[in-house]
Amino acid sequence: MTGDHRPNLPRLALHVPEPKFRPGDAVDFADVTVPAAGAQPRPDPAAAADRFHDLAYTLVRVLDEAGQAVGPWNPRLDPDMLRRMLRHMAMVRAFDERMFRAQRQGKTSFYMKCTGEEAIAVAGTMALDRDDMTFPSYRQQGILIARDYPLVEMMNQIYSNRGDKLQGKQLPIMYSAKDHGFFSISGNLTTQYPQAVGWAMASASKGDTRIAATWCGEGSTAEGDFHSALTFATVYRAPVIFNVVNNQWAISSFSGFAGAEATTFAARAIGYGIAGLRVDGNDALAVYAATAWAAERARLNAGPTLIEHFTYRAEGHSTSDDPSQYRSAGEPTAWPLGDPVARLKAHLVTIGEWDDDRHAGMDREVAEQVRAAQKAAEANGILGHGLHQPLDTLFDGVFEEMPWHLREQQAQMMAEEQASGRPWARKEV
Amino acid sequence: MTGDHRPNLPRLALHVPEPKFRPGDAVDFADVTVPAAGAQPRPDPAAAADRFHDLAYTLVRVLDEAGQAVGPWNPRLDPDMLRRMLRHMAMVRAFDERMFRAQRQGKTSFYMKCTGEEAIAVAGTMALDRDDMTFPSYRQQGILIARDYPLVEMMNQIYSNRGDKLQGKQLPIMYSAKDHGFFSISGNLTTQYPQAVGWAMASASKGDTRIAATWCGEGSTAEGDFHSALTFATVYRAPVIFNVVNNQWAISSFSGFAGAEATTFAARAIGYGIAGLRVDGNDALAVYAATAWAAERARLNAGPTLIEHFTYRAEGHSTSDDPSQYRSAGEPTAWPLGDPVARLKAHLVTIGEWDDDRHAGMDREVAEQVRAAQKAAEANGILGHGLHQPLDTLFDGVFEEMPWHLREQQAQMMAEEQASGRPWARKEV
Amino acid sequence: MARMNMIQAINSAMDVMMARDAGVIVMGEDVGYFGGVFRATAGLQSKYGKTRVFDTPITECGIIGVAVGMGAYGLRPVPEIQFADYIYPALDQLVSEAARLRYRSGGEFIAPITVRSPFGGGIFGGQTHSQSPEGIFTHVSGIKTVIPSTPYDAKGLLIAAIEDNDPVLFFEPKRIYNGPFDGNWDKPAQNWSKHAGGEVPEDYYRIELGKAKVVREGGDLTILAYGTMVHVVTATVEAAGVDAEILDLRTLVPLDIDAIEASVRKTGRCMIVHEATRTGGFGAELSALVQERCFHHLEAPVERVTGFDTPYPHSLEWAYFPGPVRIGQALKKIMQD
Amino acid sequence: MARMNMIQAINSAMDVMMARDAGVIVMGEDVGYFGGVFRATAGLQSKYGKTRVFDTPITECGIIGVAVGMGAYGLRPVPEIQFADYIYPALDQLVSEAARLRYRSGGEFIAPITVRSPFGGGIFGGQTHSQSPEGIFTHVSGIKTVIPSTPYDAKGLLIAAIEDNDPVLFFEPKRIYNGPFDGNWDKPAQNWSKHAGGEVPEDYYRIELGKAKVVREGGDLTILAYGTMVHVVTATVEAAGVDAEILDLRTLVPLDIDAIEASVRKTGRCMIVHEATRTGGFGAELSALVQERCFHHLEAPVERVTGFDTPYPHSLEWAYFPGPVRIGQALKKIMQD
Numbered sequence A, B: 001m002t003g004d005h006r007p008n009l010p011r012l013a014l015h016v017p018e019p020k021f022r023p024g025d026a027v028d029f030a031d032v033t034v035p036a037a038g039a040q041p042r043p044d045p046a047a048a049a050d051r052f053h054d055l056a057y058t059l060v061r062v063l064d065e066a067g068q069a070v071g072p073w074n075p076r077l078d079p080d081m082l083r084r085m086l087r088h089m090a091m092v093r094a095f096d097e098r099m100f101r102a103q104r105q106g107k108t109s110f111y112m113k114c115t116g117e118e119a120i121a122v123a124g125t126m127a128l129d130r131d132d133m134t135f136p137s138y139r140q141q142g143i144l145i146a147r148d149y150p151l152v153e154m155m156n157q158i159y160s161n162r163g164d165k166l167q168g169k170q171l172p173i174m175y176s177a178k179d180h181g182f183f184s185i186s187g188n189l190t191t192q193y194p195q196a197v198g199w200a201m202a203s204a205s206k207g208d209t210r211i212a213a214t215w216c217g218e219g220s221t222a223e224g225d226f227h228s229a230l231t232f233a234t235v236y237r238a239p240v241i242f243n244v245v246n247n248q249w250a251i252s253s254f255s256g257f258a259g260a261e262a263t264t265f266a267a268r269a270i271g272y273g274i275a276g277l278r279v280d281g282n283d284a285l286a287v288y289a290a291t292a293w294a295a296e297r298a299r300l301n302a303g304p305t306l307i308e309h310f311t312y313r314a315e316g317h318s319t320s321d322d323p324s325q326y327r328s329a330g331e332p333t334a335w336p337l338g339d340p341v342a343r344l345k346a347h348l349v350t351i352g353e354w355d356d357d358r359h360a361g362m363d364r365e366v367a368e369q370v371r372a373a374q375k376a377a378e379a380n381g382i383l384g385h386g387l388h389q390p391l392d393t394l395f396d397g398v399f400e401e402m403p404w405h406l407r408e409q410q411a412q413m414m415a416e417e418q419a420s421g422r423p424w425a426r427k428e429v
Numbered sequence C, D: 001m002a003r004m005n006m007i008q009a010i011n012s013a014m015d016v017m018m019a020r021d022a023g024v025i026v027m028g029e030d031v032g033y034f035g036g037v038f039r040a041t042a043g044l045q046s047k048y049g050k051t052r053v054f055d056t057p058i059t060e061c062g063i064i065g066v067a068v069g070m071g072a073y074g075l076r077p078v079p080e081i082q083f084a085d086y087i088y089p090a091l092d093q094l095v096s097e098a099a100r101l102r103y104r105s106g107g108e109f110i111a112p113i114t115v116r117s118p119f120g121g122g123i124f125g126g127q128t129h130s131q132s133p134e135g136i137f138t139h140v141s142g143i144k145t146v147i148p149s150t151p152y153d154a155k156g157l158l159i160a161a162i163e164d165n166d167p168v169l170f171f172e173p174k175r176i177y178n179g180p181f182d183g184n185w186d187k188p189a190q191n192w193s194k195h196a197g198g199e200v201p202e203d204y205y206r207i208e209l210g211k212a213k214v215v216r217e218g219g220d221l222t223i224l225a226y227g228t229m230v231h232v233v234t235a236t237v238e239a240a241g242v243d244a245e246i247l248d249l250r251t252l253v254p255l256d257i258d259a260i261e262a263s264v265r266k267t268g269r270c271m272i273v274h275e276a277t278r279t280g281g282f283g284a285e286l287s288a289l290v291q292e293r294c295f296h297h298l299e300a301p302v303e304r305v306t307g308f309d310t311p312y313p314h315s316l317e318w319a320y321f322p323g324p325v326r327i328g329q330a331l332k333k334i335m336q337d
């Protein structure tokens, strides 16, 4: 190790990013530029990608401060649709609250909320066709809820109980729901990105009409899979939508460690010559509009779109995380783009299609549905209390047919179970 | 496999890139835009990267059609320097010719030429300081030649002979030359990219003054390592220069399979918010100027630069390749950016610092040097004819110290050698 | 019956399967117009079109990731990794995704992909064109690993692999693409024309995965091998005049344990030969299994003959390669024990 | 002497080495300000500054590639991979680069990096927070693999690993970060305060790589284990009243073959225990080595006790885990054979 330094040359220095606020700091987001709603042009969905680079550096916004939907990106959704959207978002939030608490009560091992980010998965999904395929990360429970996947099925998976169709094989929230167009979630970040491209390429190569959409966090964009996916997508003009959920934190690391100090994540698209949009992720209508635009683009064989959803992770990364250790407690409230549920509600109220009473009523209904689902799910068991899957299911699905070595191991396990005096029973509820 | 298709939606189609010309096709490069030399602005090396996006979409050019060096990028090199540059480039070409022939004569297993791309490594290296570190791909033999690495050392490596300081362990041309600031070449594409960033980060973290430069082909930009490298570099503003040698072919695949149909490779830089330049790679002065600019930028702690060198792979990928199988034989001659050696020569002649006689004389000298080096190298042996390394060197360098299992295997090998009646001797020259 | 070398047989397997199943897709670096650096996919693009046979960007991670997505859609992709030495960037997609998908999704999604990749040395390819990484994959649950040793087997096994609903790694011993190799690198090369394994039906047939083949019956000892080593072992045994029973494993996972046990119980001795580095190679697993299951039948230690625990060298390639001398020495030792 | 748990001991090792050698750099996802998701790097950034201890982008490929480049410059990087399950994207940089660099450059460049990574299960982490991939790396020539089983060993071995001039994979058994674990998941958790291995000097000391430790002397059989399994084995043996000799291998490559041979020759029986999946795991190599070198001393087949060849399940974690019942059954079997 030399550290040599030639006196006629300046010394080099290593820049290590640092977030603006740490625990104890007062928070001031004044430097976050929030462009006016309605001010962003909406290009033709088939326009060449180099015609609207600016859209990668601004924020597409529809809901203005007065609660009106304005500008060319206004998707002009009918009030029923807006109310459904609001309800789905409220449901996501209620579900998160309840399951977070269930984990804290020791009923399962793990949970992840998406508080503050509900608009992204919910509105994005509603802008897709029901048979379009989604390749989510772990923070898009909103897709399942927007597609009316039974809450109790989600909870069964979270509890790894008898009702869990994944047979307790996966960590909580790593859902899979093929009949709801929801790909099996991986614990390994960003692997779903090239898979979504492959699915979209397959669809295109078959002359199908279905497109694919995928999501990852801003931190996850650093993985090589992200690059492989975007490269394949630009080469074959795959009908796929890449969503980057920029909630500004990746566990304890702020977005500067994924490159946010130098440019936006939507700008990555420019590097590949594909469409890039940067969207106010807490504006459900902007998310809807951008997704609908990208879907149309994909269906026109005009290629992929990358959408950066600028948002804020209002809570911890997961139940294993304590954000007060590394960021200021003031951030979630000071965050200038507000709360997506409150904003959509305000819009509906403003246009005369909603009021506080109806909202409170909806909240009660949603809470009741979640509570009922929880009760039904818990009747199927909770993690760690008893044996919910027949032991031998441990060997199902490694291969389509079980080879001899797995059959032997399975038999060995059953013999152990006999010899052990069935310790599973000891914790039976 | 469904291939479902909803009649109200357009059918999707998979776009698969296709190069313009295949074997037998007449070649016309009219659609390749060649901007005028001297027309590209030269930003301040410390300027913010978003101030000169245009430079990622044009070609920085210095040598005009008349052989003059023009415009703000003219590095104004003195004639001695230009002659040295020319000689290095001529040397690379002569070396390539000779070693290609040696492989065809069965003297070694493999060789790779860089014909038509000589300016990139030679001029680039001359614009760096001698103690800056280079992380090349397999096509930058010009770095070693520009740094006066002994030709006979290169050839010893190519022949895997007694003189090969890599002990015959590496495929021909996979040089390593630490004292010439040349990192060990890997057979695995693009792995050197994050390594260069790591070296540069180390240098910066130590307050050193040395920077790093790395090279890969346009095809290799698709690897995940490329993305990891650019992400790290933008995050820590690493003092590193990324060179992408866009010679338009990756073995049999044209650059469209790396994304060239949609945008330039220099544009990748924009996606990361770092400086991007697109350069006429057959214009030695443009290559020099761009590299010098990027080096200055790095030394000012203003961060990394990605330089796309637009060029053409005039010959086969390697001695294992036959390009007439997949591209038109007319391409190399029709290619509009000309021959880098001829262009630099014309410039020197134009400014009155060179003439045909001196050029012919130089060519003779260079050829003589290569011939002499070859003779000296072959005196150390050629591949496949005899045992050039003591057999037990096979086990050197797996670890710093040899553990018991390697010592045992080494002894086993020596016993085999005894038992075998020394078959190595059979082919002794 | 036609005469084919191994490249042609592999090509024929893909051709047959593409004709039978519109879901079969061939993709990889240089596999399209050019037909692959070893020509294994030659002619397929012009026959089946660019949307079913195409070149890809140079990202092995992307190639496998995209193939997994295509498999989830319902296609049956046959991606090529140009050299097995370049499979590592794809490891996460293979191990964490392809191999886990059926399990983690409760069977909702599968990855019926067949990853073809030339492997092994003996062609002066140096350390990055010679590796035998099968031992990494045999340790990963959820992946099958197949290695043929003749054109006939290559075609039948590749067809079975493509039809299989689980991810299969199909490693092709490139040293024997053109002909069987007896390990004597300084003797003239052979081709497949005179080898029975070079007779290959033009049409569809399959060889069940998980079944070993008895290449030579014998009573003195059992030799387990696969790929190139089958031929090196056979030639060495003949030369040494040892009455060995030689098993060509053909599929490493799932393994044909019955064939192995039956043979070792009969002979009482077992030798394992592979080209991969020794420590933790598949030979270790074979050795462990044999002694676990045939302990009381063994008259001598199970012997491993392997490549050394070094990178694959360039100039000293034949010192590294487990050739006739190494195998011969081991034969002597095991028969004396 | 202080009392430390394994996290504290690991932290102390890095602290000591950063103070002694300005070239030591700590990097990885969340290791900087926050100090790591398991807090192993807590306090290091505030002590040594952001240019020596920093968070990284989430790209394991980049983390290792950058570390290799830093090593080539002359630093001694200690990158963390947050969970061993996430090491696969870095495999090419580890296998083709770090492990090959010294060899392929004729010793000009080296990769003196120490890759720390928590591994193993038993924490309800599901299939992507529980894996034991050491068997992939022990097959790769040019990499050392180290696995501690106590805080004392963790510190001494980590210091030796950081000082080593070759790439070292340092797998940390996360199940025993806070205390030894006897395998009885339904009994109260232990901590290190009452275990001798929890006494750890505050200062510099090193434990040579490649040396096993005799955890328990005995005459009936030899048990080879590492990491968490050392404690499970010890507890099971005590409970069963078997006079086993237990070897904690500590370093898998290079292996302490002398200690293994000496013990097996003495006891005549050998059992191997690891949590990783069985087929092709490091246990296979150990089994092969033992029977090759101690064949005539063996009174029973070498027995492997391992995880099953499935992904690591979530709810049935304790059915997968090679706990006291599985080990106990195997003990009975081997002593009867």
Ligand SMILES: Cc1ncc(C[n+]2csc(CCOP(=O)(O)OP(=O)(O)O)c2C)c(N)n1
Residues within 6 Å of the ligand: A139, A187, A188, A189, A216, A217, A218, A219, A220, A221, A245, A247, A248, A249, A250, A251, A313, A317, D029, D058, D082, D086, D089
């Ligand atoms: C390959 C891989 N590396 C590391 C991890 C550990 N990990 C899980 S989530 C996470 C942070 C991801 O942050 P981001 O992408 O921003 O998504 P967010 O959680 O904010 O939605 C990390 C590092 C992982 N799961 N997989």
Ligand SMILES: Cc1ncc(C[n+]2csc(CCOP(=O)(O)OP(=O)(O)O)c2C)c(N)n1
Residues within 6 Å of the ligand: B139, B187, B188, B189, B216, B217, B218, B219, B220, B221, B245, B247, B248, B249, B250, B251, B313, B317, C029, C058, C082, C086, C089
């Ligand atoms: C990881 C990896 N994948 C594939 C290869 C095989 N390969 C060697 S060179 C090459 C083409 C590279 O093309 P490009 O990057 O354009 O560089 P060029 O040869 O044109 O200089 C390929 C596919 C490899 N060496 N490493």
Ligand SMILES: [Mg+2]
Residues within 6 Å of the ligand: A217, A218, A219, A245, A246, A247, A248, A249, A250, A251, A313
């Ligand atoms: Mg995030």
Ligand SMILES: [Mg+2]
Residues within 6 Å of the ligand: B217, B218, B219, B245, B246, B247, B248, B249, B250, B251, B313
């Ligand atoms: Mg190229």
